[in-house]
Amino acid sequence: xxxxxxxxxxxxxxxxxxxxxxxxxxxxxxxxxxxxxxxxxxxxxxxxxxxxxxxxxxxxxxxxxxxxxxxxxxxxxxxxxxxxxxxxx
Amino acid sequence: xxxxxxxxxxxxxxxxxxxxxxxxxxxxxxxxxxxxxxxxxxxxxxxxxxxxxxxxxxxxxxxxxxxxxxxxxxxxxxxxxxxxxxxxxxxxxxxxxxxxxxxxxxxxxxxxxxxxxxxxxxxxxxxxxxxxxxxxxxxxxxxxxxxxxxxxxxxxxxxxxxxxxxxxxxxxxxxxxxxxxxxxxxxxxxxxxxxxxxxxxxxxxxxxxxxxxxxxxxxxxxxxxxxxxxx
Numbered sequence: 001x002x003x004x005x006x007x008x009x010x011x012x013x014x015x016x017x018x019x020x021x022x023x024x025x026x027x028x029x030x031x032x033x034x035x036x037x038x039x040x041x042x043x044x045x046x047x048x049x050x051x052x053x054x055x056x057x058x059x060x061x062x063x064x065x066x067x068x069x070x071x072x073x074x075x076x077x078x079x080x081x082x083x084x085x086x087x088x089x
Numbered sequence: 090x091x092x093x094x095x096x097x098x099x100x101x102x103x104x105x106x107x108x109x110x111x112x113x114x115x116x117x118x119x120x121x122x123x124x125x126x127x128x129x130x131x132x133x134x135x136x137x138x139x140x141x142x143x144x145x146x147x148x149x150x151x152x153x154x155x156x157x158x159x160x161x162x163x164x165x166x167x168x169x170x171x172x173x174x175x176x177x178x179x180x181x182x183x184x185x186x187x188x189x190x191x192x193x194x195x196x197x198x199x200x201x202x203x204x205x206x207x208x209x210x211x212x213x214x215x216x217x218x219x220x221x222x223x224x225x226x227x228x229x230x231x232x233x234x235x236x237x238x239x240x241x242x243x244x245x246x247x248x249x250x251x252x253x254x255x256x257x258x259x260x261x262x263x264x265x266x267x268x269x270x271x272x273x274x275x276x277x278x279x280x281x282x283x284x285x286x287x288x289x290x291x292x293x294x295x296x297x298x299x300x301x302x303x304x305x306x307x308x309x310x311x312x313x314x315x316x317x318x319x320x
Contacts, residue, residue: 007120007122007123007125008124008125008191009125009126010124010125010126010127010128010191011125011126011127013126013127013130013187013188013190013191014126014127014129014130016187017127017130017133017183017184017187017188018112018116018130018133020180020183020184020187021130021133021137021180021183021184024176024179024180024183025176025180025293028173028176028297029297032297032300032301032304035304036303036304036307039304039307039308039311040307042311043307043310043311043314046311046314046315046318047314049318050314050317050318053318
């Protein structure tokens with residue numbers, strides 16, 4: 001190559017180089033997009049699961065969240081209703 | 090997930106425009122007389138190599154900060170820097186190999202620079218394999234930090250390999266190598282394309298790095314939510 005007179009035609013290598021460089025960068029950007037989309041889908045699904053779990057579980061959870069006065073009143077109300085049920089039966 | 094910040098959207102666009110301009114300048118730069126058109130891959134080869142090695146060193150710095158603070162945000166930065174650098178360094182190696190075929194008459198030779206570059210790439214591929222094998226986030230971050238810190242040494246070794254050892258790889262920045270095959274001197278137009286490519290790849294690195302950090306934070310949110318739902 002170093003004793004040549006004319007410039008060699010190496011344009012094929014150059015094109016291959018640029019094509020590969022852009023291809024790799026493009027693939028990486030696409031992988032970032034795909035991973036981000038999948039994670040967002042997972043996030044939405046998990047949030048829905050969390051919401052539905054909160055709706056199903058709550059009885060003791062809600063009891064704990066209520067103020068002591070409220071829950072005491074509620075307990076009293078429950079015992080009253082139980083007694084009235086017994087009487088009626 | 091928080092919506093994309095305006096600054097990141099601007100960097101996305103700037104990175105794309107600078108990359109297009111860098112490609113235009115590289116392709117329209119004067120053709121080197123001895124090697125011909127293939128010499129033009131050199132602009133992207135150096136641009137990607139510069140940002141990749143910078144990213145590996147940054148990752149080592151983030152590792153040190155993580156080991157001191159134990160804050161997982163630094164682990165996220167470290168992973169992002171290594172992943173983007175790994176992609177860029179892969180491009181560097183492939184472009185170097187494509188250039189070597191007409192310039193050295195071979196795709197690959199076990200020259201000190203090529204060997205150290207290949208070892209660096211393999212070290213960081215192994216880094217992700219190591220992380221995949223550890224479930225506990227704190228343990229994974231600690232092991233990853235130590236590994237990235239030690240692996241970070243490979244970046245300066247790769248950079249200085251052509252300055253310290255006998256090699257046929259040309260020295261572009263800061264010196265000349267009499268045994269180099271394929272060395273050339275740059276014209277002002279070539280220099281413009283060269284420095285603009287360095288700038289364009291630096292902007293692209295920042296852009297991809299930021300996007301990858303956001304992805305990492307989203308991954309952490311999903312992991313936390315999974316734990317919360319499973320409990």
